[in-house]
Amino acid sequence: xxxxxxxxxxxxxxxxxxxxxxxxxxxxxxxxxxxxxxxxxxxxxxxxxxxxxxxxxxxxxxxxxxxxxxxxxxxxxxxxxxxxxxxxxxxxxxxxxxxxxxxxxxxxxxxxxxxxxxxxxxxxxxxxxxxxxxxxxxxxxxxxxxxxxxxxxxxxxxxxxxxxxxxxxxxxxx
Numbered sequence: 001x002x003x004x005x006x007x008x009x010x011x012x013x014x015x016x017x018x019x020x021x022x023x024x025x026x027x028x029x030x031x032x033x034x035x036x037x038x039x040x041x042x043x044x045x046x047x048x049x050x051x052x053x054x055x056x057x058x059x060x061x062x063x064x065x066x067x068x069x070x071x072x073x074x075x076x077x078x079x080x081x082x083x084x085x086x087x088x089x090x091x092x093x094x095x096x097x098x099x100x101x102x103x104x105x106x107x108x109x110x111x112x113x114x115x116x117x118x119x120x121x122x123x124x125x126x127x128x129x130x131x132x133x134x135x136x137x138x139x140x141x142x143x144x145x146x147x148x149x150x151x152x153x154x155x156x157x158x159x160x161x162x163x164x165x166x167x168x169x170x171x172x173x174x
Contacts, residue, residue, distance in 0.1 A: 028100060028149060032058070035147045035160065038104035039137055048140050048174045057086065057146025057161040065150035065159040068092075072153055087136045087162035095156040100149075103158045110134035116174075119167050132167055139166025140174040 032053050040050045064077045068090070076088050091103045113123050113130045120128035122135055136142070139162070147160040166173070 027096065031100065031147070031149065034100045035104070035145065038101050039145060039160075042108050043138055046138055046174055048138055049143070051143060051145045051162075054144035054146045054163060057144060057163060058148060059146070060086075060148075061088075061146050061159040061161045062148025062150070064088075065148040065157045066152050068159070069150040069152040069155060069157040072155070074157075077159075084163065085165050087139070087142065087165035087167065089133045089136055089160045089162075091158040092155050095151040095154075098156070100158075104137070104160075107133035107137050114173075116172075118170055118172055120169060122173055128167075135173045136162055136166040138174055139164075139168075140172070141168075142166055 036051060036053055043050060060077075068074060074090065074092055076090065079085070089107055091106060093103070110131045111134050113125050114134055115122055115124050119135060122128065123131045128135075141164045142162045144163045145160055147158060149156065149158050151157075
């Protein structure tokens with residue numbers, strides 16, 4: 001009996017160690033690093049420089065995500081008069097059903113319609129809105145991002161903000 005209890009104790013310890021070593025985290029754990037990694041994975045595949053996290057962009061994105069989620073609206077934030085220009089991507093979906101990476105991947109999926117060139121002539125469909133989340137995500141001049149996630153209302157909203165903004169008319173995407 002003592003052997004069984006000792007063996008069970010060792011197994012429990014090994015199980016706990018395995019959980020700790022694998023970095024098990026909540027669905028949104030490691031938010032900042034996972035958002036940066038999801039963006040940089042696609043950027044690296046294109047040979048575009050990486051982005052880094054910006055706390056100020058993230059604070060504004062969180063504020064806007066909370067507003068959208070609480071009000072049920074789905075719109076880009078208004079530009080601040082005299083404020084810095086920023087880019088912005090918005091995602092919305094059912095609370096608790098999407099990983100952070102899958103949210104970003106929906107923007108990346110727009111690349112199926114992307115054609116290289118100068119913005120806004122970058123969509124095979126002729127509609128720049130069909131690729132504008134993707135082009136913002138991979139825009140060569142963008143160097144910083146900050147994102148916010150909110151489930152305050154009926155829908156979960158992800159907002160990512162970008163500095164320097166992308167989708168500049170007449171410029172190459174990358």
